[in-house]
Amino acid sequence: MVSIISPLKKNIKTILIIISLLVLEAYFTLQLPEYTSNIVDIGVANGDIAYIYSAGTTMIMLTILAIITGILVSFFSCKVASEYSQNLRILIFSKVLKFSNHEFNNISKGTLITRTTNDVSYIQMILEWVFDVIILAPIMTIGGVIKTIQLGTNLYWIILMILIIIIFFMYLLLKKTIPYLVILDKMPDIKGMVREIITGMDVIKTFVREDYESKKFKETNDKYKEGRDSIRRYILFLNPLMTLHSSIMIVSILFFGSFQIESGTILTGDLIAFIQYATQIVSSILIIISFAKSLPDLVLPIKRVKQVLDTELSIVDGEIGTIDERKSTIEFKNVSFKYSKSETDALTNINFKLEPGKTVAIIGGIGSGKSTILNLIPRFQDPSAGEILINGENIKNLKLKTLRERISLSPQNPCIFKGTVKSNMTLSDPNASDENIRYALEKANANFIGSLDDEVLIEGSNFSGGQKQCLSIARSILKDADFYLFDDSFSSFDLNTEKIIKNNLKELKDSSILIASQKISTIKDADEILVLDDGQIVNSGSHNKLVESCEIYREIVKSQSDTLNEGI
Amino acid sequence: MNPQENKMGLGKIIKTVWKLMRIHRTKFIFSGFCAILSILCSVITPIILGDAINILLDGSLRIMNHTGTIDFPKLFYILFIIGTLYFLKNIFSYLYEYYTKRAASDIIYALRERMVNKVLSLPMDSVEGNHRGYLFSLFTVEFSLLNTAFISSFSKLTITLITIILTLSFMIIVNIWMAIIVVLVVLLTSGIISMLLKFSQRHYHKQIAIEADTIGQVEEIYVGQEVVRSFNYEEQALEEFIHNVKVWNNHEWKSRFFSSLNYQIMNFGNNLGFVLVAIFGGILVIQGTMSVGRILTFIEYLNNFEDPLQQITEMYPQLQGGIVAADRIFNFLETEEEENPSDKELKSFKDKIIFENVSFGYTEDKKIIDNFNLTVKKGEKIVIIGENGAGKTTLLKLLMRLYDIDSGKITIDGVNINEYDKHSLRSFIGMVLQESWLFSDTIEENIRYGNLESTYDEILTASKQANADAFIRKLPDKYKTILKEGGNNLSQGQKQLLTIARTIISQKEILVLDEATSNVDTRTELLIQEALDKLMENKTSFIVAHRLSTVRNADKIIVLGKGRIIEQGNHEELLAQKGYYYNTLKSQKNS
Incomplete structure (x- = not known):
């Protein structure tokens, strides 16, 4: 100390x-x-x-x-x-x-x-x-x-x-x-x-x-x-x-x-x-x-x-410095999470698997625990019960740096920093070439960028909310990772933009994608959808299956089909 | 009215301050009088103190020569006078400080009140967007600068000036040669200090710049810590931080060192003066032109003289800051207020509202509303849809005259709304916006805001109609629950329900609603929907809608695009037109 x-x-x-x-x-x-x-x-x-x-x-x-x-x-x-x-x-x-x-x-x-x-x-x-x-x-x-x-x-x-x-x-x-x-x-x-x-x-x-x-x-x-x-x-x-x-x-x-x-x-x-x-x-x-x-x-x-x-650090670094396989999987096994001051669990008994080439989505309202699940993967916080395994190894045993090298997160708040467009992009990959950066920007539909040296003001205040989300997504797909985590990253997009970007995400074919969202349109084509309510997975499966079998999911679909999705 | 406004100039600032001070004329004159008396006491004291020493010396001389002893009665008499002078001095200086500071703070607090009233009477475009930060800094940064400059520096400055003048005159009267020595020492030290000030200022400005950069970096990294950690960016962030902090440190210690020299030089001046007074005083005494006691007198004068000078050097930056702040604040108080020339009251709304060729832009070069026409009959529900930035909310604000249109006219029952008193017009219209603004007080008071005369029962009824009663009752203090920081202890949806209750209780004829519910979960959204429906019963309403069910039930749907109406009609009519509305609905179904 x-x-x-x-x-x-x-x-x-x-x-x-x-x-x-x-x-x-x-x-x-x-x-x-x-x-x-x-x-x-x-x-x-x-x-x-x-x-x-x-x-x-x-x-x-x-x-x-x-x-x-x-x-x-x-x-x-x-x-x-x-x-x-x-x-x-x-x-x-x-x-x-x-x-x-x-x-x-x-x-x-x-x-x-x-x-x-x-x-x-x-x-x-x-x-x-x-x-x-x-x-x-x-x-x-x-x-x-x-x-x-x-x-x-x-x-x-x-x-x-x-x-x-x-x-x-x-x-x-x-x-x-x-x-x-x-x-x-x-x-x-x-x-x-x-x-x-x-x-x-x-x-x-x-x-x-x-x-x-x-x-x-x-x-x-x-x-x-x-x-x-x-x-x-x-x-x-x-x-x-x-x-x-x-x-x-x-x-x-x-x-x-x-x-x-x-x-x-x-x-x-x-x-x-x-x-x-x-x-x-x-x-x-x-x-x-x-x-x-x-x-x-x-x-x-x-x-x-x-x-x-x-302050004693709650996250202790692990020992293992390498992950052997290129194609990794992550598995949540009976994971629960509780905030230190709270009496009830924020997450209860979460089980699911992220596999190469597959897209998993989590849908649920505000405060249902979507972000909490995503934050457990790069060990921003540790589960209070259960374990998260990467290729069968508990992620706690890995060095934080090694673990996070395999993960690319696009957080709820896009977090764009002061500097240039380029300096923001190289945050995720310091060795990225201009060409790669441009490609990533293109895939994230960031067509508002003039040059890579465009100035970015503090907190990205010279960009709109939607533009910042584009930049954040570009930054995250620029990184070559096994797991791409999108935490409500599509919320400010209109249907059209969302469709374009999601289509481009298909190029990350060997990796697995985890999307958390409140919008049905964002997640309906995922391989597996987890319906999260009050910290519990109440049901899971494809869109079609859930529409048939899950009451809560149907409620969400009904409410959202009543929402007028104008172009933004 | 923005940060780079035209400067008033020092002359005008002084004039304005003078005007403010004139109101408290008696207090200032009285306290000025007290100040002079108090300083007179403290200037006389050293002379008498010197006399006391003389008596002691004479006495001890007599004791040594065995010709007598100390003249005790005279000594005690003099000591008694010194004691009395001390008390008088402090009584006067207390009165002086108390009344100047009180008058100054009266002025300053009245000024703050004027500033708030100014904000309340500004037109909408002066309190929105970028202006907010500027206004807020007027109340925090600028106000506190003016506060220190005016309340503490002002009283110090006056007393300092009087002290210098009086001390100088007394010194000259007592002994001009000694006075010259003291003045020379003081001039020398203040000369050196003002030279050093330049050095420290240079580094200080550089330090401030790098400090701001570093704080900016810290903020970004802390706020964006998830990104920093997930991309393993910690080491680079730390490197950059260390670099910044080192530059900061480099300028900082230099600026501090140079400014701390002030104190040393002052000290030096004091000691040097002390020594010179002792030497020259001694010589003058031997020559017989001065008594020994006067040495002590001048040592005291030296202190009297140096203290205020030191305070002036400390006060200088404060005063400078105060002048800049005064410039901004006085300028702000002169900005144009919202015009409201008419006192014609809007008494009733019977027939229809008409928008005729209405055009409006926040800036001259960009029209938000372009030649807009619409007729609304009493009791109709008008839904406005369109892309973000199409001018939907702006249109609603024009009706309330939060902004005045550039050309065309809006009439209510045939009378141009510009002919009415703005307040009476607004009293007719209720508004529920997307951002729910609540203030830090109880829930009850927040709802009562809609109608200040309403009873507790009326509040209860309104909040039941607004579907807010259920959640309020679950709170530990129920209706007495205090909303912290404008309702941060409530969810977005709950806040919206409260604003609906507030609007229900205000019982307006015409309603202007923004239906956006993006940050609300499905169940609360239904509650809000129900509450809004109840609010709109039998009212004429304009709704920026996001729900298909609302749109379907509207009497008229307006599709706005770039400030113009692209399509209008009811649901069926618009579907038949196969235009924007039809396509939006179709694409939604397909996705």
């Missing part, structure tokens, strides 16, 4: 360098107030300009050293953090590539995208912050404390008091805002409302509900405003708290310090230095507090990324 910290291990040396540089930076910075104190107590008190000059020069040197170390810290920490995020992204991405449907059901694709991109950026930001500021803060605190002890006053209790006051009031204020945050959290989502209005304009207009929508929006909008205003009323009190140390603390130090000066414990310059140190200590601790305060927010992206990396 790969942990979320592992990409940092490579940079352990750099991190050590960063920490030592931070110590140096703190050291240089903490020297300065001492020199100020000396300038006042020695230089000014004795009127010694030469001393002031020499002390001043040392101070400038220290400042320059501090900035050099500071720049180096930034350099290394930016590099480390950015490299870390790069490696973390690669880890996540390659992990997701190994995911199967089971994992995708647990972590949705949408959040996976966020986890790979935004969440990692967030973690990176935290890391930079930690290196640049958070590690420095405790060093400065400790250094500051040591320095104040050296000054020989016992005024630290003032610092402590100030800190207690700040933390106490901060806690009080934040507690006050919680109820408002809870209310805001429960309110309807404004963006969702806007989206609804924009997408539903035609309905809104036909029901003449413009005023109703406007009023509804105003109510929510006003509530949000009120909520924010109430929170602001409290949050704004944080400002005086955060500056308490630069005013009230100084006043207190001067007040109590004056007695010590009178008794001769310290000099005025020392008191000035003490003020500087005290300010540094408190502001460092405030940084640590504000970091701690935002920790709950910071943990969330870390948890989300960790969940991806810690």
Whole structure:
């Protein structure tokens, strides 16, 4: 298992360098107030300009050293953090590539995208912050404390008091805002409302509900405003708290310090230095507090990324790397499938065989389990009971790569990628010649293609649904496979186009074809039709046989013969 | 109204913002007053603090020379004043922040309300297709940019400017030479920072570009994971990803490094200023032109001066983003609204609807409806069939005046529909479209949308007629079930049944229906069919039909092709014509 910290291990040396540089930076910075104190107590008190000059020069040197170390810290920490995020992204991405449907059901694709991109950026930001500021803060605190002890006053209790006051009031204020945050959290989502209005304009207009929508929006909008205003009323009190140390603390130090000066414990310059140190200590601790305060927010992206990396893969790769026979068969034996969170089977006791040169079709309504069956073959998910055999060998024993080499899938969602027509085609066969590609496109009736270098926009958005299905089918028949799986791939075609493409599929004569569809016209000439209802094969056979013997099939035929199939 | 619209220019933006602010004049003036008072307090404090140090020094000198001690009464008096100033400062700054932010957020929220009302009053062609994404981004991206720029940056900017002016004047009054030193240090650091900004910006823009590409790739691969896996494409995908991420990383760390230098340079400026103030202050003290306490005064001023400058550098990109966003939003608020000049009400529909030489196109160069003629008598069922893109749905939308026709006329009982108030016309017509739009609220409220005055019992009756009652009762919260994300917790068919119930309860005279049921299983399809039949009883209806039974029972079938009527008549008449209709039916039988 790969942990979320592992990409940092490579940079352990750099991190050590960063920490030592931070110590140096703190050291240089903490020297300065001492020199100020000396300038006042020695230089000014004795009127010694030469001393002031020499002390001043040392101070400038220290400042320059501090900035050099500071720049180096930034350099290394930016590099480390950015490299870390790069490696973390690669880890996540390659992990997701190994995911199967089971994992995708647990972590949705949408959040996976966020986890790979935004969440990692967030973690990176935290890391930079930690290196640049958070590690420095405790060093400065400790250094500051040591320095104040050296000054020989016992005024630290003032610092402590100030800190207690700040933390106490901060806690009080934040507690006050919680109820408002809870209310805001429960309110309807404004963006969702806007989206609804924009997408539903035609309905809104036909029901003449413009005023109703406007009023509804105003109510929510006003509530949000009120909520924010109430929170602001409290949050704004944080400002005086955060500056308490630069005013009230100084006043207190001067007040109590004056007695010590009178008794001769310290000099005025020392008191000035003490003020500087005290300010540094408190502001460092405030940084640590504000970091701690935002920790709950910071943990969330870390948890989300960790969940991806810690996911156990449900599909285990097999051992066998070759399939001997050229003409393979696949057999489903008592296959059942259940989604992990569900109580009932999505598929029950499925039995059928895919043989070379034969076409098997599955017909059934939405949610009857057609896609589930197809997804079992390339092992996008594994059956919960029963087995799937390829030439008598359980497909679980095969290497995934070997198994999938024999399968060509045309999924329900055509999945056309950004690039060119050619780059989409070579996805299924990297070595395909232009000629082969053109041939496959022709067979899939993709007559809308100008050149193979035609641009394809993201998600194939410059093509219609039907065109994307053509491209997807072309891509799948370009691959030389034993099994061609078409998952509702003909749904957007009119009768004529469907007929042409299906006729062309006959050229895949040595292979077996499995078509899942809701349309009778797509499947009626298959060698065997499986009628799927609620995850079970209720009947199977040829079209003619089923029309005679299967009630459900007849129902479907009746309903669809009432559908007007216009040209599309 | 698209993303590349003409720019308003900064002047006009400022004018518009000014207009918005004028409404809250009193709040802004009051808070401006508070801001000045609060900053005055914080500018006076360092001087008095310096005096306190002077008293201490004088006192310790006297102690050393055994001539006396610290002037405690004076010291305590001064410390008391400092404490008081601190409280006053914070009270004023609280008032300032509270009232500016409140006024600013009043403006911003009112603006959002105006934006929604604008959307609601736009003509249909400005809210469809490509426009949707743009509109939505106005409410999300642009709005949040404007929000930060206006609410937080605006108040910071004002306070910063006042701070700089006041601090500078006080420094000059106290000691001009020391003031010059502080200003020089500050100018030096801000000069260096603005130079560095260019470097980091250059890499930042490149990083943003490659970042977008990479996110695009990730999206595609995750969404298309079935294809990726089934074609064993994982390795290549990973390779491409690694390449992208490396380029991304390369620009990113450079841009971050250069911008993190800001902080370092600031720090340097602070320390350098600190040292210079200490040295020159020391010399001035020895020369006797300045007291020791003033050194502390100037160290404080240095901080007062650098902090706001640092904030300005941070705010600059925010403000820039805000201006771009304001430009888009203000421009959007000026787009043309749907015209509805007439207030003549459509009171009844008695006789017939006539389409006379109607032509229409979404763009000027492409006609969707071309010289269309049709007469419909009250109570008739008109079925429209034809290929996709033939203009079927468009025709229905023209009748509702969701779009206005380019030429010809549509009349109801002899009166051109353009003469009526659009709202009253639409109140006469009910529509059920293929995409069922529902909103995130209870099922009950969604049905009530058709008639806001309807009682629970009426809703029940309507949903029974629409065959929706049965499935609603099976839901755990029944009619109180909340539809998530516009009904994503329902099936396509169930959503359609709800929209039918909604239309039944609205009791419209004329109906416009889209019968497409492609994503619905056979049984639900029958339910929908029944519900639609009930809806259409005794109504005049226009149906984009997909079922032969509907077509057969129609009073008139219109076959549309490229916006023109190819054939019309009832089922028997059309079969006899042996044209498109006849052939479609025949080919279907043969397949």
